[in-house]
Amino acid sequence: MNTQDDHRVYEFEEKPVKPKSNFASMGIYIFNWKKLRAYMTSEEGKTLDDFGKDLIPAMLHKKERIFAYPFTDYWKDVGTIQSYWQANMDRLNPTSGLNLRDPSWRIYSRTAAEPPHYAGEHARIRHSIIAEGCVVDGSITGSILFCGAKVAAGASVHNSVILPNAVIEAGAKVQKAIIGEQAIIGENSIVGFRSDEIGKPVAGVTVVGDKVHVGRSAIIMEETMLDADIPEVKAV
Template sequence: MPVRNKVVAMLLAGGQGSRLKNMTSKMAKPAVPYGGKYRIIDFALSNSTNSGIRDIGILTQYKPFKLNEHIGIGSAWDYDRNIGGLRLLSPFMSEDGGRWYTGTANAIYENIDFIDQLGCEYVLILSGDHIYKMDYDLLLKYHKEKQSQATIAVIKVPIEDASRFGIVNTDENMKIVQFEEKPKQPKSNTASMGIYVFDWKVLRKGLVEDNLEEESEHDFGKNVLPKMLSRDIPMYAYVFDGYWKDVGTVRSYWQSNMDLLDKNNGLKLRDRNWKIFTQSRNLPPQYIHNNSVVENSLINEGCDIAGTVRNSVLFSNVKVEKGAEVIDSIIMSNCIVGKEAKLNRCIVVENITIEAEKSIGRADSDKVYLVAENEIIEE
């Protein structure tokens, strides 16, 4: 039996994403729109279905309505099936009481019964707030070939950014010899992607032990993984060399969307062999008026363009009126850019109308401007 048929994926999708400011005022970070068509969680879900993962649990918590509405029964990702499929797992009340998930490890611990009933051998832990394409089947095969009991997917990051991540040190065989969560003085630039494969028996024991630790923050990076390493559990690093972006700030979100406009970007959204699936809104085609200008941009369905759009990403149902200019910007769904308005290096959240002749942002600035209702944030 293929390894992927013995695994359940647990997708952590309850993050608040507070550094994204107004973009997460009404939704969890994994539900934030991305790339003119998608939501951030679509990448982990699409990777899962493309990798042949049959069972997936999605752990939600912070403002889940938009996320739950988007996911539905999982039909966009072929998870509305009789064998296997997708389950939404929210915090719940038990005989011991009820509370919010208190950490990434606690979220999995609270759903031990769900995993047990599936009878799986392996558990794949995923984060719902990163942009990347990965074949999880290759990761699972690597885990088995190495006879690993815990495998961490890692990526090389600039050394100046390394202190923002969990940092892994390995021997020549990629066996992990040290793991530090966000060290002040990192010893390497090999960073954890927040993607893990565990033998379920090993992880289950580790979660139960961690739950009994009163001082624990019940976090994989801070508590569970270092504890496993101290017990000499075989742990290996799996190196990923593709495009991966943690869109955790306004600036990184803007930059990742701008990356999509580079035809040589590593994400390759047009790759028909590894599609990114999402819910369709069933809107009419976009309409480009005479004398309008559209250059190097992603324009989703339902858009009405009478002005100028350059190097920008427009989500569905956006209207750019005559004389308006949208440059190096991201405009989310159901927005109107009024006549003669000028937007440069902006992110405009959903359902916003930019008044006629309004000017926001500057081409000669390195700042990004987040435009929300009654507020403009510079970053």
């Protein structure tokens, strides 16, 4: 969008190929309800329900007074896999501007009623966030574990996001991945494997979908988006 010195919006383009400025909409709007309702039904009787594509351009066309609020704190568009993963990693970075422990910025959403997380005898946890109900007996580094996630002894999770009630079984390795809710990563399997340069950092994010079961000893290459079960790899 483009604004005047007093932040009044005079031009608004939805996802332009070549934007005229870097002043982007966060998708948060405050309207007068009567005014909004009047615009939601056009003169042709067509319902207008897309703010960026329909409503705001229509209001600007009729010279309505629309103002932008410059927001300078943390914000990220999480519309891609990479940006969603990065936003979660930002929770671990004290300089990112995303501070969920700020007492003046509380999150009042309801959380699951789970017991405190448990770290077992073999657990090694570094630079990570472990939510309620998690059971960890493996190695966790630079990762986010949502409620109810389980990581067995001998398993390792590195730079990853483990969603609620996912299970990482013994000996499995998860690197730079997003593991969906109730997914199971089988024993000794590898998620986020890089074949060309062993030991080098994984570049792209690997995604395992909700309730997907990765079988024992399976190997999932980096940047894979997996939405179906993978069978166990049997020794021959």
